[in-house]
Amino acid sequence: MQHKTTALCVLFLFGAVFAQEAAPVVAPTAGAGPYAPYKLELEHWRRPALDQGGTGTCWSFATTSFFESEFKRINKQDVDLSEMWFMRAAAIEKARRHLSTKGRTRFDQGGLCHDVVFIVERHGAQSAAAFPGLAGEAKRHNHAKLWADMHKVVDAWLKEGVELTPLREKELVAILDTHLGSAKADAADRKSYTEKLKLPFADYVEVMSTTSMPVGARGNLKVPDNWMECTDYLNMDLDAMVDSMDRALRAGYTVALDIDVSEKGFGPGGVAKLSDEEEKIGAITPKMREDMFQDGRTTDDHLMHVVGLLRDTDGKRWYLVKDSGGEKRWRWKGNMAISENYMRAKALGYMVHKAALTLP
Numbered sequence: 001m002q003h004k005t006t007a008l009c010v011l012f013l014f015g016a017v018f019a020q021e022a023a024p025v026v027a028p029t030a031g032a033g034p035y036a037p038y039k040l041e042l043e044h045w046r047r048p049a050l051d052q053g054g055t056g057t058c059w060s061f062a063t064t065s066f067f068e069s070e071f072k073r074i075n076k077q078d079v080d081l082s083e084m085w086f087m088r089a090a091a092i093e094k095a096r097r098h099l100s101t102k103g104r105t106r107f108d109q110g111g112l113c114h115d116v117v118f119i120v121e122r123h124g125a126q127s128a129a130a131f132p133g134l135a136g137e138a139k140r141h142n143h144a145k146l147w148a149d150m151h152k153v154v155d156a157w158l159k160e161g162v163e164l165t166p167l168r169e170k171e172l173v174a175i176l177d178t179h180l181g182s183a184k185a186d187a188a189d190r191k192s193y194t195e196k197l198k199l200p201f202a203d204y205v206e207v208m209s210t211t212s213m214p215v216g217a218r219g220n221l222k223v224p225d226n227w228m229e230c231t232d233y234l235n236m237d238l239d240a241m242v243d244s245m246d247r248a249l250r251a252g253y254t255v256a257l258d259i260d261v262s263e264k265g266f267g268p269g270g271v272a273k274l275s276d277e278e279e280k281i282g283a284i285t286p287k288m289r290e291d292m293f294q295d296g297r298t299t300d301d302h303l304m305h306v307v308g309l310l311r312d313t314d315g316k317r318w319y320l321v322k323d324s325g326g327e328k329r330w331r332w333k334g335n336m337a338i339s340e341n342y343m344r345a346k347a348l349g350y351m352v353h354k355a356a357l358t359l360p
Contacts, residue, residue: 035310035320035332043308043320044254045072047080049334051326053141056109059225060086061324062303063116066256066351069307071199073252079197084133084141085126088176088183089119094227095154095172096164103158109147110225113206113256113303113351118228120201124190126183135181146179200353206233207357208349209241211290221349223300233349238286242344245306246317248356255306256351257321259338260298263346270331271318272346273339284344292345300348310337319343 033040046069052061060083071079090111098107119125133141153171162168177183185193206221213219213235220231236244245255266272273279292298308320318337327333 038310041309052324055141055143057087058303059111063113065305069254080128082126082128082131085131089123099163106227124194133180149175203354208233209238248352253356257304258348260346261302271337272342
């Protein structure tokens, strides 16, 4: 199976039925609503769409947006988390693992939703104000030079067969500080800030759907951006995975989504859909989905944030999804519409609070 290098992976949680208070939803519009020509069935609060710029950090932008919505749902308050802090801390961890495995794991910009949870548990979180991730007069993120500089030293260490010592880590931190600005908060400050968030980071799980392993089993989403080699993805039947996403949205939750965006039907008009033939054949089946993975038609490209449900003029379901290209991208201030069949075929997985899922 082929995969792109900028991809990110997604996760889902799994537990008691909708135990927490649901956020309010918006009633369907009559016609020319905010997402015309689609009718809005429901949408949930999220912060405005940000621009990830010239970076491969969609995994951080999508998952951070997801946790900001979770904070609003749980605490009824707004919080603005630093996407670049998660990227910065992950870069060090990627280098550590890359060297310790003799180059077997990837060392690049991509990642998955569980990366954010891992960084929070090990390094804490920061606010966007405390760590904007822009050095000097920079106004837009661009990490091409940052990663070129990181690779120059890490590749040399890999050839030497060494691991990441505290002294070598300081060398990487200096590179990150040059391109992102220095991290002013120390470990104690980050711990205090993270505790004040009161977010149950341990209550989020990843879900996937593949016919290559039993339903209900836990396994590895075998894509290059799973650099941590996480084996805790819950495998679900395709119908159950999609139905669980719908129930979660209707119960007031949002979803962090890992999806293929390489199809020709992704993007034009602010929508994502399969070919006309594939959209008309009925629901994408598990076999069709698996075949797309195995022959390389489905690639692991991008993470996004699912925030609502739409209906087209034929009554078919579409998903309202926030992207990380800024408010000027797509047609609805950085949000787009994804068809149900596109989701069934191309969603590698997703993340949600465990209370939003029930056992199949």
